[in-house]
Amino acid sequence: MNHRVRGICRVAVTAAAVAALPGPVFADNCSGLSDCSVGVKIGLVLAGIVLAIVLWEVFAAVAVEAGAEAVLEAGAVDALELEFSETAASHAASRPFMESRLLIQEIMESAEPIADPQGALNTLRWDVPGTFNGSEGTWELVVNTVDRIIYHFNFVR
């Protein structure tokens, strides 16, 4: 038996021993508040209940912030790191899809970019077919991958 296996066995035995040790006395009848709180830090319980509710509250916001779990090769562009240029940001009101980092990530992952046709340094352009609210068209995305700036993001029908 090599050292690594022995080490794993030791950890497993220790964990089992710790688990088997007598723990604090817990509730033996949960029909009432006092009975159900024996051996329990009620502050943690109530904080947990509040969190259980609040996390459902913010679930959609958290999802937007989570963005995409990028299936990235090391060094690839991560949508969460990008910022909009002032010009691009000025279109946000009329292009509500700009708030979705997941959409930006999907566009970047779905096709190979080309060098920016206008010749901007370190800048790539994606033109990807797709739909927005059911309408067919093309997603256009132009990103400076070094400065992490989105110069252009639009859906053209």
Added chain:
Amino acid sequence: MPLADASTLDATARLFWRRIPGAAARLSETLRTVLRDGDYLLAWPAAAALAPPLVLLFGLLLGAAHPGLVFSSSLPVLLLLAAVGGFGSSLGLLAAIGYAFGDLLLHGHEGMGYAYGVSRFGTLLRTDLALVNTYVILAGLLVVTPLVATSVRRHTQTLVRSGSAGFFLGFLAGGLVQALLAYFWAQSAAFMIRPVWSFWSRAPDIGSINPLQHGAPWIALVTLLAVAGRAVLTLKARQRPAPPNDRPYVRFSMRRPWPWQARVVLRSALFTLLLAGLFSSLLEAGALFVLLAGLGVLQYRVVPAMQPYVAIVNRIPLLIRIAACGGGGFLMAALVVQPAINRGSASFLPMVVAVIPPLLLAAFVLPKPAGGSGR
């Protein structure tokens, strides 16, 4: 002999991790994010193609064959479910759906504490609704918690831009947050699953409460280990070439949000259900529903109109605002619940009362956008 050729596996993998999430976006952008959380598996097409159906089947079998009335009747079942959640909210959602169907349709609930000779409607309200409540609670561990951790991880990785340091710090922060939330979940779930018994005016089965109260540290530990496993897989995935995509196509929908009134009613109903284990009468449930609806009006209509307050509060990181609400719960427990316990109170009403101020705080620190994305 291979089970399927490479192109079939690639197509199946993309179906599960790209096309289905893309189609789900028509229902909800949040659902799309959940279904993609775990797509590091795409680096291994066979795993990406097989994991979703296998996890669904795994959940179904656990739901059908778990001992006792609910998932918490067995610590090993809890630990297995927690481990799945550690690998992402998509697999967690599939496990929760599988468990719900297995438990509701295949698990024998007869003769396990339920009364006989009750009308179908009575069973629907008392048995099935209580079970649905347990599935929502389970989804808190398997779907909500991993997505919050993903959000924390991604933000940490964005803040610490340097490659490997950011990667590991991100997973460390996300893993610790997920483990901590799993610990809190276990503590609170012990109280929130009570409707399975309390709807029948019975005392809960302590064998289904203790694994949550006693096993909380183990649930947190297993969650942390699973997140570590996910980190290893994600690291290996980043070292592999990006999966091929011979049909680039991106669908995106922005659904018109539901009317705010409908969202307030729905969230009030959901939260009343989550807290149902603390009520001793329908009157208490009705009163809380009305109170929650009032808080919803505050959150959706009154507070969003309070500019520039909203702009200022939105600058505070979301995690800190969430933690403040949890801290409010901790404080209220000391002020309201612990004294009631010291008096030997049997009623759970002090807990319901203590939950209101932190939720009032949430209405002010987590205002909904005035237009409401509702996605």
